[in-house]
Amino acid sequence: MFFIDPHVHMVSRTTTDYENMAMAGVVAVSEPAFWAGFDRTPSAFADYYRQLTEFEPLRAAQFGISHYCWICLNPKEAEDSGKAREVLSLIPQYLSRPNVLGVGEIGLHKNTPNEMDIFRRHVQLAIDTGSAGRHRLILIHTPHLEDKLRGTRLIIDMLKEFGSAIDPSRVLIDHCEEHTIRMVKDAGFWAGMTVYPTTKATPERAVDMIEVYGSERVCINAAADWGISDPLWVHRTMLEARRRGHKLRTLMKIFHNNPATFFGGHLGFAIRPMDVVHRDLNTD
Amino acid sequence: MNRHDATEPTDAAVEPLSGGRVLELYFLKARAASLDIAAMLDRLSRAEQSLGPVNDERKVRLKSALHVLADEAGDKARRIQEIFSIKG
Structure with a gap:
């Protein structure tokens, strides 16, 4: 069984985590830019983007894991509009680096007007820096806990403001739960589910969904x-999922092929979906 | 009893947590637990819709426990333990 981990913040993890993930069948990770636990200066963002595009791919490669990432200003740091615009001006130079899949994880945290302004600017950046008539892939963080329902609605409404310039099949809206997954899928977007038991989903609830x-x-x-x-x-x-009787082909689809299909919207993503073939060795 | 123990207050002497502190420490865990129960009941309901109702005393006990959770009386953990205990 092979896995592509579609959302993991490896800068916060140990090298032992890479080793464990490789032993557990992880062949690629996708690391969105996120909040460091404290608000940074614009120059710290430049260092962070270098870490995501230069250092982490080397650390992952030691274990045969391909490292991809996303570049943006996380919504938790979008409240200071001046700083946010300064960081936004840094981003385009990193978007064309080889392991960058697109713009993310953008989104909302407390659903404030400033966060919404920076969200729209990120979406416009993904459109403006796209190629062949397609915007860059977009990965979206939805708010936590009591802010999630309203925030997810706001995010979908803002994406619709861009009309045909946004292709829902090139956008993944993450951290969906029972009260938000339907609206995301019905609008044609990819839905991410996060297994983070105290504040998001559990394995059981993710399989239910x-x-x-x-x-x-x-x-x-x-x-x-x-x-x-x-x-x-x-x-x-x-x-x-296995315990409930889901077939290997379904598991391969969920944990490997779906991420490979979505990330495959970026030409630099090298891993292709795989099929499970049961061969009768006596007839080969 | 060593010197350290002698200077520590007994459990009974510890100030109770304030209501706000209890919520601060345990709300998220309780929220997650309530979602787990809700999802399990949804799972059971879907199974019964597909395969027919299940006649199982564990379902009855679970519903009784949920009533205890929602009532106004205290001592909930002990009362729920009794619901899940073999009688006699």
Whole structure:
């Protein structure tokens, strides 16, 4: 069984995590830019983007893991508009680096007007820096807990403001839960589910959502970071699905092929979906 | 009893947590637990819709426990433990 971890903050993890992930079948990770736990200066962002595009790929490669990332200003740091615009001006030079999949994780945190302004600027940046008539892939963080329902609605409404300039099949809206996944899928976007048991989903609830809403355009991640989290919650979710009798082909689709399909919207993403073939060795 | 223990207050002497502090420490865990229960009941409901109702005393006990959670009386953990205990 092979895995692509669609959302993990490896800068916060140990090298032992890379080793454990590789031993557990992880062949690629996608690391969105995020909040460091404290607000940074614009120059710290430049260093962070170098870490994501230069250092982490080397650390991952030691274990045969391909490292991809996303560049943006996380919504938690969008409240200071002046600083946010300064950081936004840094971003284009990093977007064309080889392991960058697109713009993310942008989104909302407390659903404030300043956060919404910076969100729209990021979306416009993804459009303006796209190629061949397609905007860059976009990865979106939805707010936590009591702010999630309203924030997810606001995000979908803002994306619709861009009309045909935004292709929902090139946008993943992450951290969906029971009250938000339907609206995301119905609008044609990819839906991410995050297994982070105290504040987001559990393995059991993530598998429930797959059973209720289907496995099309769905990715499962653990968003492991500097909090109480573990990249292998993705694998625990696979085990829960397996325990309920889901077939290997379905598991391969959810944990490998769906991320490979969405990330494959970026030409530099090298991993292709795989098929599970049961061969009768006696007839080969 | 060593010197350290002698200078420590007994458990009974510890000031109770304030209501606000209890919520601060345990709200998220309780919120997550309530979602787990809700999702389990949804799972059971979907199974019963597909495969027919299940006649199982564990379901009855679970509903009784949920009533205890929602009532106004205290001592909930002990009362729920009794619901899940073999009688006699």
